[in-house]
Amino acid sequence: MxxxxxxxxxxxxxxxxxxxxxxxxxxxxxxxxxxxxxxxxxxxxxxxxxxxxxxxxxxxxxxxxxxxxxxxxxxxxxxxxxxxxxxxxxxxxxxxxxxxxxxxxxxxxxxxxxxxxxxGDDAAGxxxxxxxxxxxxxxxxxxxxxxxxxxxxxxxxxxxxxxxxxxxxxxxxxxxxxxxxxxxxxxxxxxxxxxxxxxxxxxxxxxxxxxxxxxxxxxxxxxxxxxxxxxxxxxxxxxxxxxxxxxxxxxxxxxxxxxxRSGKIVEGEGGLRVLVSEDAKTRHPERRSDPGARFRAAVFDGEGEAAVEDTYSPSAEVDVNPFRYDSRTRRRRPSFGDERPTRVAESxxxxxxxxxxxxxxxxxxxxxxxxxxxxxxxxxxxxxxxxxx
Incomplete structure (x- = not known):
């Protein structure tokens, strides 16, 4: 050209x-x-x-x-x-x-x-x-x-x-x-x-x-x-x-x-993979016993509210999830119960x-x-x- x-x-x-x-x-x-x-x-x-x-x-x-x-x-x-x-x-x-x-x-x-x-130089193809x-x-x-x-x-x-x-x-x-x-x-x-x-x-x-x-x-x-x-x-x-x-x-x-919650597909930024709950637990097993670490990881990993909800555990001594009120513990609780993931693999x-x-x-x-x-x-x-x- x-x-x-x-x-x-x-x-x-x-x-x-x-x-x-x-x-x-x-x-x-x-x-x-x-x-x-x-x-x-x-x-x-x-x-x-x-x-x-x-x-x-x-x-x-x-x-x-x-x-x-x-x-x-x-x-x-x-x-x-x-x-x-x-x-x-x-x-x-x-x-x-x-x-x-x-x-x-x-x-x-x-x-x-x-x-x-x-x-020669005059060749024209x-x-x-x-x-x-x-x-x-x-x-x-x-x-x-x-x-x-x-x-x-x-x-x-x-x-x-x-x-x-x-x-x-x-x-x-x-x-x-x-x-x-x-x-x-x-x-x-x-x-x-x-x-x-x-x-x-x-x-x-x-x-x-x-x-x-x-x-x-x-x-x-x-x-x-x-x-x-x-x-x-x-x-x-x-x-x-x-x-x-x-x-x-x-x-x-x-x-x-x-x-x-919505039934919609979650898209990764720039075509990258999207994490689900099992990914975070597998890669960081220490988060299972440390709710504070799991909460911080959810925030800094950029997984949004869904990931923060999944960090909740009823046995936690700190309030790591202020999304729904629980009269027994005086804390808020996730919408889908204890440790239930908010993201699942569809296919x-x-x-x-x-x-x-x-x-x-x-x-x-x-x-x-x-x-x-x-x-x-x-x-x-x-x-x-x-x-x-």
Whole structure:
């Protein structure tokens, strides 16, 4: 991408994120570095896909934002909703695409250097996208098709009229809104829409090889209309499957924590894990016998009122929980009895957080798309990493 376009576009992208408070300071830095990595590529495609994904994702986030904020809870105890994304969340969605973009940029420049060495400084190659080649391009498009599908599915699916159903449950049982692995028809349709947006954009900005470029240096086999339609259908379907895979991974390996009082899912700040009572007791067994230490830990760990309630014990000699009055002890007591937790695990296992799931999905689907394209085109997967022509 030419610097005269890349530099102001990057500045505008970062400024918009700053003005809309879409990203934290760390997120802004990660977004700027990601934009630079995409702008280095000779084609406009990678940078355009990054911009389209960012704009579509932030727009979906702000759709009925006030309504979505009341559907879940934050770990601090306040209303839920998506806050500014941090650097980890930015990289979880774009790091794989950045790596593939830099590799493909190096590949194209290596080809150009090889042509200059063989044909002289006046050599002018087209370096177009040929039928049956450039697997890295397929991986880049697949990455953004999948993360866009997942983002729109999450942000719009939670607004569905029907209650989500757990995709990893044999009975597809109903779960609270915001549960990892919970899917709705609205969410699936939104995921398909996100994939269509990215793939359509790709078709507009891909420099396809044509009959005119077939004989040029660096040119490749031209595309037919049927071949382009096959690429569109394959990548759109792959992006949709990426959102489904994200739901499966989330349902299996990411624990969803439910607030017992409200029945709402508790969301961790920045996509991180949410603690339940058993976590604190397991990590800090001394809190079982020291109510004061447990109270202080609940306050300083930032778990909010729910965690403070769980620190109460009727045998405590100090008043550590002033939330409900107990006539026998002249203290207030928790709403759900002695030592009863106010947060419970709704589904999943506590192996990955949301950022881990997103990154694992992006890597799996990007590499998988390149593998499928290599099989379909009957070319070795190693051809994605040549140094010279």
């Amino acid at each position: 030419t610097p005269i376009i890349a530099i102001p576009a990057t500045v505008l992208l970062v400024y918009r994120a700053y003005s809309k408070k879409s990203l934290t300071p760390g997120g802004l830095l990660a977004a700027a570095l990601t934009a630079i990595a995409h702008a280095i590529h000779p084609w406009n495609l990678p940078f355009v896909l990054l911009v389209v994904f960012f704009l579509a994702g932030t727009r979906a986030t702000h759709v009925k934002e006030n309504v979505k904020a009341g559907l879940t809870l934050r770990a601090s105890g306040s209303s839920g909703g998506e806050g500014p994304r941090n650097h980890v969340q930015v990289l979880a969605n774009s790091l794989m695409a950045s790596i593939l973009t830099l590799l493909h940029a190096y590949q194209l420049r290596s080809r150009q250097n090889a042509l200059v060495a063989s044909a 087209s370096f177009c996208f040929a039928w049956g080649g450039d697997l890295l391009v397929v991986g880049i498009i697949a990455n953004y098709a999948c993360v866009a599908a997942d983002t729109l599915s999450s942000e719009l699916g939670i607004l569905a009229k029907g209650q989500p159903r757990l995709i990893t449950s044999l009975t597809f049982r109903k779960v609270p809104r915001g549960t990892n692995g919970g899917v709705t028809l609205t969410g699936l349709a939104a995921g398909l829409l996100g994939s269509i947006v990215i793939v359509t954009t790709s078709m507009l900005f891909l420099p396809f090889c044509t009959d005119e470029t077939a004989g040029a240096l660096g040119g490749g086999a031209p595309w037919s209309g049927e071949q382009q339609r096959a690429l569109v259908l394959g990548l759109t379907t792959w992006g949709f499957l990426g959102s489904v895979l994200d739901s499966v991974l989330g349902g299996l390996f990411q624990r969803s924590v439910k607030d017992v 999943g296992r506590d192996l990955l957080d949301n950022n881990d799931v997103n990154f694992l999905m992006a890597v799996t689907m990007s590499v998988g798309a390149m593998a499928v394209a290599a099989w379909y085109w009957q070319v070795p997967l190693s051809s994605a990493f040549p140094v010279s022509v």
